[in-house]
Amino acid sequence: MPRRIVIAIDGPAGAGKSTVARRVAARLGFVYVDTGAMYRAVGLWAMRAGVKLDDVHKLEQLAAAARIEFEAGSTRVFLNGEDVTEAIRTPEVASAASKISVYGGVRRALVAEQRRLARDASVVMEGRDIGTVVFPEADVKIFLDAAPQTRAERRLRELRERGRQPVAEQVIAEMEERDQRDRSRAEAPLLQAPDAVYLDTTALSIEEVVEAVLRIVRQRIGNGQEPGQAITPQP
Ligand code: DC
Numbered sequence: 093m094p095r096r097i098v099i100a101i102d103g104p105a106g107a108g109k110s111t112v113a114r115r116v117a118a119r120l121g122f123v124y125v126d127t128g129a130m131y132r133a134v135g136l137w138a139m140r141a142g143v144k145l146d147d148v149h150k151l152e153q154l155a156a157a158a159r160i161e162f163e164a165g166s167t168r169v170f171l172n173g174e175d176v177t178e179a180i181r182t183p184e185v186a187s188a189a190s191k192i193s194v195y196g197g198v199r200r201a202l203v204a205e206q207r208r209l210a211r212d213a214s215v216v217m218e219g220r221d222i223g224t225v226v227f228p229e230a231d232v233k234i235f236l237d238a239a240p241q242t243r244a245e246r247r248l249r250e251l252r253e254r255g256r257q258p259v260a261e262q263v264i265a266e267m268e269e270r271d272q273r274d275r276s277r278a279e280a281p282l283l284q285a286p287d288a289v290y291l292d293t294t295a296l297s298i299e300e301v302v303e304a305v306l307r308i309v310r311q312r313i314g315n316g317q318e319p320g321q322a323i324t325p326q327p
Pocket residue numbers: 105127128129131132186189190193218219220221222270274
């Protein structure tokens with residue numbers, strides 16, 4: 093069986109992580125794991141269940157009990173059997189996810205699940221702490237970033253494409269607050285791993301970023317060959 097590979101992609105909101113990680117995974121035939129969706133799912137559950145977002149004990153219980161599943165080959169996310177793909181994409185749930193993710197117990201439950209997902213498959217996993225905490229030994233680590241204005245514009249476009257009518261000032265303020273919290277928390281803050289490659293995506297198209305990431309993957313693990321060939325050699 094070929095060796096399992098972990099590609100870790102971290103960075104702030106709106107840097108392009110999800111789109112890029114999904115496409116890179118598709119190109120390599122790897123499993124794509126959106127860890128933000130896991131924190132969002134627990135945040136959504138807490139909101140619906142009326143659990144206060146600072147009730148650390150109840151939040152830990154929810155995180156441990158949450159059955160979060162990703163549908164293979166699609167971007168669908170299920171929480172306890174319910175399709176929550178759309179429900180977790182609101183700014184309110186994003187903010188709840190950021191608030192509950194400061195708690196060590198919540199993180200431990202989800203990190204254990206993230207490691208389990210990479211046990212049997214090569215993965216492209218994206219989040220905030222993948223290269224620093226979840227997989228410090230990841231084969232490839234990328235830190236995606238972009239100018240704050242570009243990140244805000246991307247987030248606004250994404251919300252409009254989902255049929256929403258976001259208020260720009262509100263979205264920008266929410267993103268700034270969230271990034272500030274994600275960067276400054278004590279547990280697993282958003283941080284570039286020392287051995288991660290920093291990629292500023294401000295002036296790049298998605299395809300250019302995908303190609304740049306694939307080049308890095310090839311350099312790190314493929315000895316210059318096509319990643320698919322190098323990673324899963326045919327018998
Ligand atoms: O990537 P995202 O915007 O869907 O993430 C939502 C929130 O979840 C983010 O603001 C912080 C938290 N998160 C985290 O703490 N660690 C991760 N690996 C991924 C997300």
